[in-house]
Structures are given as structure tokens and as C-alpha cells.
Amino acid sequence: xxxxxxxxxxxxxxxxxxxxxxxxxxxxxxxxxxxxxxxxxxxxxxxxxxxxxxxxxxxxxxxxxxxxxxxxxxxxxxxxxxxxxxxxxxxxxxxxxxxxxxxxxxxxxxxxxxxxxxxxxxxxxxxxxxxxxxxxxxxxxxxxxxxxxxxxxxxxxxxxxxxxxxxxxxxxxxxxxxxxxxxxxxxxxxxxxxxxxxxx
Amino acid sequence: xxxxxxxxxxxxxxxxxxxxxxxxxxxxxxxxxxxxxxxxxxxxxxxxxxxxxxxxxxxxxxxxxxxxxxxxxxxxxxxxxxxxxxxxxxxxxxxxxxxxxxxxxxxxxxxxxxxxxxxxxxxxxxxxxxxxxxxxxxxxxxxxxxxxxxxxxxxxxxxxxxxxxxxxxxxxxxxxxxxxxxxxxxxxxxxxxxxxxxxxxxxxxxxxxxxxxxxxxxxxxxxxxxxxxxxxxxxxxxxxxxxxxxxxxxxxxxxxxxxxxxxxxxxxxxxxxxxxxxxxxxxxxxxxxxxxxxxxxxxxxxxxxxxxxxxxxxxxxxxxxxxxxxxxxxxxxxxxxxxxxxxxxxxxxxxxxxxxxxxxxxxxxxxxxxxxxxxxxxxxxxxxxxxxxxxxxxxxxxxxxxxxxxxxxxxxxxxxxxxxxxxxxxxxxxxxxxxxxxxxxxxxxxxxxxxxxxxxxxxxxxxxxxxxxxx
Numbered sequence: 001x002x003x004x005x006x007x008x009x010x011x012x013x014x015x016x017x018x019x020x021x022x023x024x025x026x027x028x029x030x031x032x033x034x035x036x037x038x039x040x041x042x043x044x045x046x047x048x049x050x051x052x053x054x055x056x057x058x059x060x061x062x063x064x065x066x067x068x069x070x071x072x073x074x075x076x077x078x079x080x081x082x083x084x085x086x087x088x089x090x091x092x093x094x095x096x097x098x099x100x101x102x103x104x105x106x107x108x109x110x111x112x113x114x115x116x117x118x119x120x121x122x123x124x125x126x127x128x129x130x131x132x133x134x135x136x137x138x139x140x141x142x143x144x145x146x147x148x149x150x151x152x153x154x155x156x157x158x159x160x161x162x163x164x165x166x167x168x169x170x171x172x173x174x175x176x177x178x179x180x181x182x183x184x185x186x187x188x189x190x191x192x193x194x195x196x197x198x199x200x
Numbered sequence: 201x202x203x204x205x206x207x208x209x210x211x212x213x214x215x216x217x218x219x220x221x222x223x224x225x226x227x228x229x230x231x232x233x234x235x236x237x238x239x240x241x242x243x244x245x246x247x248x249x250x251x252x253x254x255x256x257x258x259x260x261x262x263x264x265x266x267x268x269x270x271x272x273x274x275x276x277x278x279x280x281x282x283x284x285x286x287x288x289x290x291x292x293x294x295x296x297x298x299x300x301x302x303x304x305x306x307x308x309x310x311x312x313x314x315x316x317x318x319x320x321x322x323x324x325x326x327x328x329x330x331x332x333x334x335x336x337x338x339x340x341x342x343x344x345x346x347x348x349x350x351x352x353x354x355x356x357x358x359x360x361x362x363x364x365x366x367x368x369x370x371x372x373x374x375x376x377x378x379x380x381x382x383x384x385x386x387x388x389x390x391x392x393x394x395x396x397x398x399x400x401x402x403x404x405x406x407x408x409x410x411x412x413x414x415x416x417x418x419x420x421x422x423x424x425x426x427x428x429x430x431x432x433x434x435x436x437x438x439x440x441x442x443x444x445x446x447x448x449x450x451x452x453x454x455x456x457x458x459x460x461x462x463x464x465x466x467x468x469x470x471x472x473x474x475x476x477x478x479x480x481x482x483x484x485x486x487x488x489x490x491x492x493x494x495x496x497x498x499x500x501x502x503x504x505x506x507x508x509x510x511x512x513x514x515x516x517x518x519x520x521x522x523x524x525x526x527x528x529x530x531x532x533x534x535x536x537x538x539x540x541x542x543x544x545x546x547x548x549x550x551x552x553x554x555x556x557x558x559x560x561x562x563x564x565x566x567x568x569x570x571x572x573x574x575x576x577x578x579x580x581x582x583x584x585x586x587x588x589x590x591x592x593x594x595x596x597x598x599x600x601x602x603x604x605x606x607x608x609x610x611x612x613x614x615x616x617x618x619x620x621x622x623x624x625x626x627x628x629x630x631x632x633x634x635x636x637x638x639x640x641x642x643x644x645x646x647x648x649x650x651x652x653x654x655x656x657x658x659x660x661x662x663x664x665x666x667x668x669x670x671x
Contacts, residue, residue: 016525017518018397018497022636027617031268031282033242033289045638069518070398073431073497074634075615076333077240078349096398099433100333100347107351117518156365157224169351170251173359176219176228180361183218183230190454190462191232192321194262194300199319199451200308 003166004109007090008134009063011127014053017068021101024072024080038079039086058131065092066123072101081108091137093153095120106159107169111139113153122149139164205472207369208438209404212344216327218361226363232326234356235312236263238290240331244354245293255297257360262321263294263301266311267617271580271607274304283618310583310609313337313551317421318585320450324439324466329356334551334633336427340420342439342469347428367433368478370403374411376485381666383561384419385553385650387411388426389491390483393501400432403479406471407437411485417446418557425552426633429498438470490665492538493635493648495526502538504653504665510534529637530645538663545628546577546658548651550614553631554582558651559590563598565655565666572661577604578620580612616641629657
């Protein structure tokens with residue numbers, strides 16, 4: 001995974017709360033077996049409305065999404081993160097994220113930072129008034145800087161460390177092979193195994 | 201030294217700890233059972249291949265096909281080429297890595313969360329994961345069961361562990377006795393409405409109280425299934441005699457001395473007397489009505505006896521905005537009585553409500569009745585085994601005589617990935633778990649209901665409680 005530290009890009013205000021992952025990418029786009037090319041699925045149904053924010057020319061090329069609270073609820077589909085990433089977003093901010101979405105973001109190098117409702121409103125208003133302003137997202141200092149606005153965001157320390165170091169989770173875990181093997185050696189014998197198959 | 205009293209979820213966490221995380225790092229937990237389906241696994245297998253990694257424990261892994269699969273003409277190739285390719289990818293991947301799979305046509309095929317329990321693979325004291333948010337279902341057995349993303353699927357395939365951040369605990373206390381016509385589905389819809397779709401975020405919910413203890417395993421699965429709709433990491437119910445009786449004769453249940461040891465271990469899987477939850481919620485089962493959603497997230501629900509709330513009644517501006525948006529999408533007006541809403545589709549199915557007891561409950565209501573004109577009803581068993589059992593009990597005949605479609609097993613109309621979908625503007629009473637915009641088909645409108653309410657609604661054509669049939 002590439003290291004993620006700091007970038008600057010324009011923003012997009014998504015003034016909707018409770019955005020579930022079925023809206024971020026509808027199920028029909030989940031049939032693919034590749035891991036890239038999901039940009040056309042991003043908000044596919046909402047995009048058909050010409051007034052939807054993704055269709056606003058002022059926000060084309062945005063890399064920072066500012067969303068309402070409870071973002072990414074519902075289905076565990078990591079495709080939601082792939083779609084945001086493939087569309088060009090590098091960071092999404094909200095006052096509240098669903099847990100699975102938050103975890104998926106961290107695995108794919110998408111910064112998902114928590115900001116207050118008041119800061120969300122501040123950023124919405126600022127972006128709407130200044131859509132061309134570049135927003136600097138600084139992961140090490142956990143800061144969002146745009147013009148005279150400075151907002152701190154929350155992200156858990158471990159995810160921040162992994163992102164800034166560009167570390168691969170599986171690689172980290174495999175360093176604990178001895179501990180995993182030791183756990184397996186004392187695993188209770190009543191616990192189920194799928195093989196040999198029974199009930200077939 | 202006194203030992204700190206623990207909640208059930210904390211005990212399960214402790215028992216699966218491979219490595220305690222230090223300096224803010226997550227704990228590493230061992231995964232006892234990994235369920236796989238076709239949608240969230242292909243990219244995980246690709247990841248393994250490109251890194252030259254193998255599946256660590258194929259004997260703790262099992263796959264089935266459910267999301268893309270059609271529910272009729274299953275002997276024919278899947279028509280949609282992308283769906284067909286995704287199912288084929290699962291077959292190829294499980295063949296390459298030598299993983300057990302129950303494919304379309306197999307008697308053990310079905311919705312992954314129905315298949316695990318019916319094989320007896322889901323049991324108390326386990327950690328269970330699957331690349332599907334409704335994995336919370338398996339918590340009904342006293343297992344710590346979590347939905348995960350595709351990167352985590354790859355992680356579990358490669359290491360049989362997951363790094364996980366610790367959680368908070370919430371007790372959902374449901375005391376009292378459910379009235380006739382009220383079921384587990386109504387309890388969980390009421391819970392989600394009470395704590396909202398984000399209320400469970402960061403929590404494992406433990407369902408407790410006399411009304412929970414009185415539920416069958418299938419009712420408990422319905423409740424735990426929808427924990428994710430409250431944003432929870434997992435939902436859990438302490439195992440008891442009902443759990444043990446359910447498991448006893450299942451194919452993968454422990455045998456002999458293992459069974460005795462398992463019973464001993466399982467009986468310790470309760471929340472300690474003095475353990476403290478981070479939050480508590482109370483629901484009165486005695487006064488609970490059938491519950492139903494009016495909006496586009498599962499927290500937007502009311503009693504079936506109520507009317508659609510006025511968006512102005514929400515204090516939180518974002519909830520008010522969400523209500524306005526939902527009513528526009530649903531084409532409904534505040535103040536409309538829920539029972540005055542007419543539907544054109546009734547869907548009985550999904551990992552929430554497609555087990556044998558769900559089918560029996562609906563069949564008992566529609567037996568000998570006539571379907572309302574203009575309604576289509578689709579009945580989709582959760583697994584092929586459920587379908588076979590229902591046919592042995594003659595339930596299929598009850599549904600077909602009533603005019604319903606009797607289908608093969610799969611996720612079906614719960615999500616728009618297979619041929620079973622709502623057309624734009626269609627309105628469904630659905631026993632599934634999500635009423636999101638477009639969830640059951642683009643432009644479709646969903647009211648989440650229990651199987652009994654679904655059945656009564658199919659008879660009357662408007663959202664109805666079973667009690668309405670007696671008037």
C-alpha cells in the first residue's frame with residue numbers, strides 16, 4: 001500500500017446524512033470480480049438526478065468529500081471504498097462513520113476522518129462559497145486546512161500509523177506466526193471443522 | 201485478588217486473544233469459522249494469489265452461493281453474464297484452494313447465514329466472520345460474529361486471525377411476554393427505531409431479558425441478524441438449553457466426550473452478575489405492537505397502529521432532513537395511517553426471516569385465505585434444506601394455493617443483485633432487513649415487516665396485523 005501523509009485537493013459537500021453503502025454503490029455494481037474501475041458505480045442512482053452534487057461542475061475533480069453524519073452504514077461492501085477511491089476521493093470526513101466502512105477505508109488508503117457537526121457545517125459553507133479552494137489534508141497532524149479555516153479531525157492512532165507507513169495488515173500479522181500456531185495448538189477439540197464435510 | 205466481572209462479549213474476546221495489541225495497536229483475534237460467498241471474496245482470492253499466499257485453515261472455511269443466484273430455473277445457466285462469472289469465480293477459487301462449497305442445486309446451498317447454523321457449524325463460544333454485514337446473525341448462539349470487508353476476508357484466509365479494535369458493550373433488555381401476532385422481528389425493529397441506525401456504533405449488543413429467553417433459536421437469529429442495522433459491531437445472546445437442544449442433532453455438533461466438554465464450556469458463556477455494560481436500553485415486550493418501517497433506513501419505524509411521523513417532530517436537524525427525504529422517496533405523507541398504505545408486492549425471505557418457523561408463521565395465517573387482488577407474493581426459503589422441509593410439511597402447497605410464488609433458496613429480493621427485484625415505484629412489504637433507497641430494485645419502496653405482518657398484508661392488500669383479519 002502506498003504511504004498516505006498529506007495532499008491538497010478541492011472539496012465536495014454532500015449535505016445528506018445516513019448515507020448507506022447501497023447508495024454509495026448499488027448492488028448491481030458488485031458483480032465484478034476486479035478490484036478497480038468502480039468509479040461509474042459511485043452514487044450511481046443519485047447521479048441520475050442532474051442536481052446531485054456529483055454532477056455540479058464546480059466540484060469536478062474534488063478529492064475531499066464532506067458528508068453528513070452516519071456515513072457508510074449498512075452493507076459491508078468494500079466496493080463502497082473502492083468506488084470513492086476510483087472516483088478520485090482521497091479523504092472523506094463525517095461526524096460519524098459506520099464501523100465496517102471505517103475499517104474498509106483504512107485498508108485501502110482512504111482517509112476517513114471524524115469531525116464535529118459544527119465543523120462539517122463550516123466546511124460545507126466554505127466549499128460552497130469557495131469551490132476552487134484547495135483543501136490540505138494532513139494526516140500526521142490530523143488537520144484540514146483551507147484558506148483561513150483550520151479543523152482537526154480524529155482518526156485512530158493505529159490506522160494513522162499504518163497509512164502513513166503504507167503497511168500491509170497481512171504482512172504485519174504474519175510476523176506473529178508463532179503466537180497464532182500456539183493458539184491453534186490449544187484450541188478446544190469440540191470446536192467445529194468444516195472438513196471432513198458432514199450432513200452432505 | 202478479585203477477578204473483574206465480564207460481559208459475555210468480553211469473555212469471547214478474551215478467549216480468542218492471540219496477541220494483545222500494544223501502544224494503540226488492535227488485539228489479534230483467532231477466527232473459528234469463516235463463511236464465504238461469491239460477492240465479497242473474488243478480490244480476496246486474487247490478493248492471495250498475487251502475494252503467493254495459501255489459505256491457512258481450509259478446514260475452518262466454507263462457501264456457498266446466494267447473492268447472485270436465481271430462485272427459479274436453477275438448473276439452467278445463470279442468465280446475467282456478470283452474475284454467472286462471479287459465481288463461477290467462487291467455484292474456481294474454492295476448487296483451486298480446496299475449500300468446501302455448496303453450490304446452486306446442492307441441498308446445503310442457501311443464504312450463508314442460514315447454512316452455517318443448519319449444518320451445526322455455528323455454535324456457542326466461537327468467533328465467526330463473513331464478508332457480509334448480516335454475519336451478526338450467528339451471535340444468536342453466543343458466538344462473537346462480525347461482518348467484514350473484502351480486505352479482511354483476505355486477511356482471514358491467509359492468517360485465520362483478524363486485528364480488531366476493542367468494543368463497548370450495550371445491554372438490550374427485553375422483558376415481558378410478546379402478544380399474539382408479535383414476533384422477534386418486531387422486537388428488533390423497535391430496538392433499531394429506539395437507538396437509531398448509528399446508535400450501536402462501536403458496541404456489541406447483548407440481548408437479554410425474559411422475552412429473549414422465551415424465543416426459539418430462529419427468533420434469536422432474526423434479532424441478532426439486524427444488529428448491524430443499528431450500526432453495531434455484533435449482536436449476541438447467551439446460550440441456554442434452547443441453544444443446546446437446537447444444536448444436538450446438527451451434522452457438525454460435537455460428539456461424545458466433546459459434546460460433554462462443550463456443554464461445560466458453553467454453560468460459562470453468560471455475562472457475570474456484576475458486570476457493567478457501557479450502555480443499557482429497555483424494551484417492554486408486553487406492550488409491543490407489530491413494528492414496521494415508513495422510511496428509507498431501518499431506524500425509521502413505528503408501531504403498525506401509528507401514523508407516519510411529521511418530520512418537524514424530529515429535534516435533530518439531520519434526522520428531520522432524512523425524514524423529509526425518505527417521505528419524498530417513499531411517496532408518503534406525514535400523518536398517513538400505516539394501515540392505510542397499500543402495497544403491490546409481498547416478499548417473504550432473506551437471512552432475517554426465511555427459516556422454517558418464519559414460513560410456518562406466514563403459512564398459518566394465509567392457509568385457506570385469498571390473496572388481495574393485484575398483489576404478487578414471493579416466498580423464498582433461506583436454504584434448500586428449508587425448502588425441502590417446508591415441502592415435507594406441505595407449506596409449499598399452502599403458499600401456491602394462496603397464489604404466491606414458491607421459489608428456490610437465495611438472497612432473492614432482499615438486494616438487487618439477482619433477477620428478483622422491485623420495479624421503479626413498486627411498494628413492498630418485505631421480511632428482509634433493509635429499506636434503503638433502491639435496495640430491492642431501483643426506485644422500489646420497502647416497508648420492513650415480520651412474516652406474520654407480511655402474510656396479513658398479502659390477504660388485505662394494505663399493511664396489516666394478523667389481528668386485523670379477525671375483525
